[in-house]
Amino acid sequence: MRRNPVLTVLHRLAIGLYIAFALFPLYWLLKVSVTPNDLLYSEGVRMWPSRTSFEHYAFVIANSEFPRFFLNSFIVSGSTAVIVTLVAAVAGYALSRFAFRGKYWITALMLLTQMFPLVMLIAPMFKILSPLGLTNSLTGLIVVYTAFNVPFATFLMQSFFDGIPRDLEEAAMIDGATRFVAFRQIILPLTLPGIAATLGFVFTAAWSELLFALMLISGNAAATFPVGLLSFVSKFSVDFGQMMAAGILALIPAALFFLLIQRYLVQGLTAGAVKG
Template sequence: MIAKKISVNAAALLIAVFFAFPTYWMVSSALKPTRDLLSTGYDLIPFSVTPANFATAWAKPGFLQSLGNSLMVSLAAVAGAILVGLLAAVAMSRLRFRGRKSFVLLMLVAQLAPFEALLIPMFLMMRDLDLLDKLPSLALIYFAVTLPFCAWTLRGFVNGIPLELEEAAMVDGCGRWGAFRRVTLPLLGPGLVATSVFAFVTAWNEFLFALSLMKDQTKETLPVWLSGFQTNFGTDWGGAMAASALFTLPVLVFFLIVQRKMVGGVTAGAVKG
């Protein structure tokens, strides 16, 4: 029994190290001087540490503006997707209507479509509607991309809440909306947190649509701004690694804040369907 426990813990530790090593590589490279980054060998533990790369990334033109653009479009898209996805999830879970199973299957199929296949139709549609180089149009695309995931995931959480709780509240005098607001919605807290985190990461990391639809540099998002460290004269690896670390910081801070509720939500959503 003890040997089995040790082997399981060792395997979990190896998996954790495997997934954490790229992040460690990024942070350690961001702290290294340029001469160490360009050397043929690689020191697992940097002996020379400098904040110069972070200063370079912070001082690069457009960082704060791109940060604001990314936050605006990502938060707007996720807020809209969570709101509409929640309503769709409640309808798919609680209501009985003709074609419900086909609609649920359609939501799953919508998640399987690759972003690359949607690029040309989206570009042509935005061009015809004169929505290119406009941040609200980018937020609308992120909303459309994350909505199927939010609706499908939240449907699993709603299915995990017994319908009898709402019926008991309605017997006590609540209407359908009041029963949902007072009983179901508070129980969906962990599911809403978990779904919003995954949707936010999807919108935050998106690069292809932001590059293709936003030609104005003042409308760039952070992933597009990050590609500016690669030029015809070479790549500033130290600045790129430092900028990547700054790029992941908002998501990391948000994840640490909601980590406890997120873990509970993911576990519940994995076993409820």
């Protein structure tokens, strides 16, 4: 179809405007994080400081607790992502391949867990985990995050399995392989992109979780990144440069995983349209 050149220009302009809107808050984070302290207030609204420095990054990495928060977050999000993906792979396979009596109820249960306010679990969760010694512990967070992410990840894995023809494992089973062997050796390798996407989604979700981490963790030893950053913000003297440098550091893993999963965004968000 021929296009009106005015419309084409307007279209590109609109896209450009939206990209500016999407990137500006991140750009500002970056800008303040490289502004030296003496210019922070005098050049507060300039688009780029007259002089840049990495002093905030150096300070945050060398003299603050942020490396530990970063490591804690990484352990929690990484373990959660791996465990959830394993559990969701087998459960998603069952939902995709078997016709059995409880299937409808399992699906309903998993949908239900996506609908009710998780915030109402905060108090009872604390009461349950506290006598087990799982408050103030990374293990406690991993258990909680794993359960929260399993339903969504199961739907996601199910949608990937649905895309693989059944003939493949049926042929293997006729040749004498058990179903589990067929699943592990033939189907799983074909779902590697799906597994990567699930890992990415769950990692990002665990990396961002705030409210349960605030409730279950007190003190710095087991603090994850959001807990550490928020306690930093509420301190008496606020150092904006350092906070934003820390913020950029927190953004890096999330952005990397975004690149990993962005090809699967459509599939993922449609499978788990219930989740953010």
